[in-house]
Amino acid sequence: MTTPLLGSRTLDRETARSLPPGSRLPTLVQTFLFAGHRKTFFPRLRARYGDVFTIRLVPGSRVVVVLSRPEHIREVFGSSPKVMHAGEGNTVLAPIMGQHSLLLIDDDDHARMRRQLMPAFNGSALRGYSEMIARLARAEVGNWPTGEPFKLHERTRTLTLEVILQVVFGVTDQDRLAQLRPLLERIVAVRPIIMLGGFYPRLLRMRPWRTYLEIQREVDAILYDEIATRRAQENLAERNDVLSRLLAAGILSDVELRDQLVTLLLAGHETTATALAWAFHELARDPELLQAGQRAADEGDDDYLEAITKESMRLHPVVYQVGRRITETVEIAGYRLPRGTTLMAAIGLVQSNEQHFPGVSEFNPDRFLGANPPAPGTWIPFGGGARRCIGAGFSLLEATEILRAALTRYDVHAPRPEPEKAQPRNVTLVPSRGCEITITPR
Known part of the structure; x- marks a missing residue:
């Protein structure tokens, strides 16, 4: 059963007074700041109101309680999935990903689908993907331009799309690949305005929403x-x-398979590409770290290469927050929150806290090596609990192989010394200049 959003129409005055403090700006202004400036908006709100605060977002001026303490977030991730609905928090994605998407379903449906998908993402399966990913990585990296600046983020997005096409979808026929590439590039470039169709279905009859759905139908025909x-x-x-x-398991219907493939495409393409771009952005500005990465690539030290990716995801969170809609009244962080409230775990606030990561603004892969890794609940780029990203292992494997392919071949330099700022691109935060680098053969 769908849980109504707690918003201006369902929030009584007494409950409103018991919510955590928060901004009194108009809902549209808060929504604008959240969508376009959350990396600065959230820290300002935490500095003013504390570790727990309330914002209001469209539609319906919905109530969102933001959490930034690991113990509060662990409580959310560790609670029953029947109480903490993540799928309901992603309903805006339904027209794009489909009703059976792992990101949109809850309760028993989610548990069933997750059990059916997990064997394709466990250890033995991952080992089977590594050589395919490495082959694609070597081919793409070999085409990078040398001796002149270029925007690496465009190249990593091209590569992660190719990985999804051939390693996830299993498409290797060159004619079909040529047919799919331009269509999928338009699918993954979905803009926030397109996502509004999930809240306001009437928009889907008009352009640009109708155009997007037409492209989606072309992709669906090929996938089916x-x-x-x-x-x-x-x-x-x-x-x-x-x-x-997944087909060999013989459990999922065609529609369910389609929805999971599109989900893996949209959830796994931009995120990994962006984490890689940020990793190269940092290596290009620190010769010692670059040499350490090259040494790890040469010697097959996958732990260090993976640590580079993890530190990239910590310092530059690709996804700044994840949400849950509560299906019954719960007590979190000292507040009694009514059914329908949206809880938002602020990944970016947790991972930028000096208490959890000394020297928090420094890029330091060694944090993830040795006997004292980050405390539980302080590094959460893949979320947690029953809704932890099913592709987490795949993403880290993919990033490791791509780093290896590039670092064994090139030196990496920054054409400009000043670091790039993070800017929003749909639901992710990407380098503002596209991660400009220059590479030269080693």
Whole structure:
């Protein structure tokens, strides 16, 4: 059953007075600041109101309680998924990802779907993907321009899209790849204004929403044809791509498969590409760290390469927050919060706290090595609990192989010494100049 949003129409005065303090700016202003400036908006609100504060966002001036203490966030992640609905918090994505998307379903449906998907993302399956990813990484990295500045983020986005096409979707036919690439590039470039169609379905009849859905239908036709073709093959057990593994399990319907493929595309493309861009952004500005990364790439030290990615995700959180909608009254952080409240775990606030990460503004992969890793609940780029990102291991594997392919081949330099600022791109925070770097052969 859907839980109504707690907002201006469902919030009584007594409950309003018991909520955590927060901004009194108009809802539209708060929504604008959240969408476009959350990396500065949230720290200002925490400095003024404390570790727990309230904001209001469209639609319906919904009540959002923001949490920035690890113990409060652990309580949310550790609570029953029947009480903390993540799917309801993502309903804006329904027209894009589909009703069966792992990100949109809750309760028993989510547990069932997650169980069915997990075997395609566990340890043995991941080992089967590594050589395919490495091959694609070496091919793309070999085409990077040398001796002149270029925007690396564009290149990492191209590469992670290719990984999804061939390693996740399992498409290797060159004609079909040529057909899919431009369509998927337009799908993954979804803008926040398109997402409004999830809140206001009437918009889907008009452009640009209708145009987006038309492209989506073209992609769907190809995906359904690929699923049908693959189902008829007798060698599924010999294939290593994610789609073939899911088909071999024989559990999901065509519609469910389609929704999970699009979800993996949208959730796994921009995020990994951006984390990699930020990692190269930092290595290009620190010769000692670059040398350490190159040494790890040369020697097969995957732990250090993975630590580079983890520190990139800490210092530059790609996704700044995740949400849950509560289905019954709960007590969190000393506040009794009514059914329908949206809880928002502020990943960016936790990971930028000096108490959890001494020298918090420094890029230091060594934090993730040795006997004293970050305390539980302080590094949470993949969320946590029953809703932790199912592709976390895949993302770290992919980033490790791409770092290896580039660092064994190139020196990396920053054409300008000043660091790039983070700017919002849809739901992610990306380098403002596209991660400008210059590479030269080693």
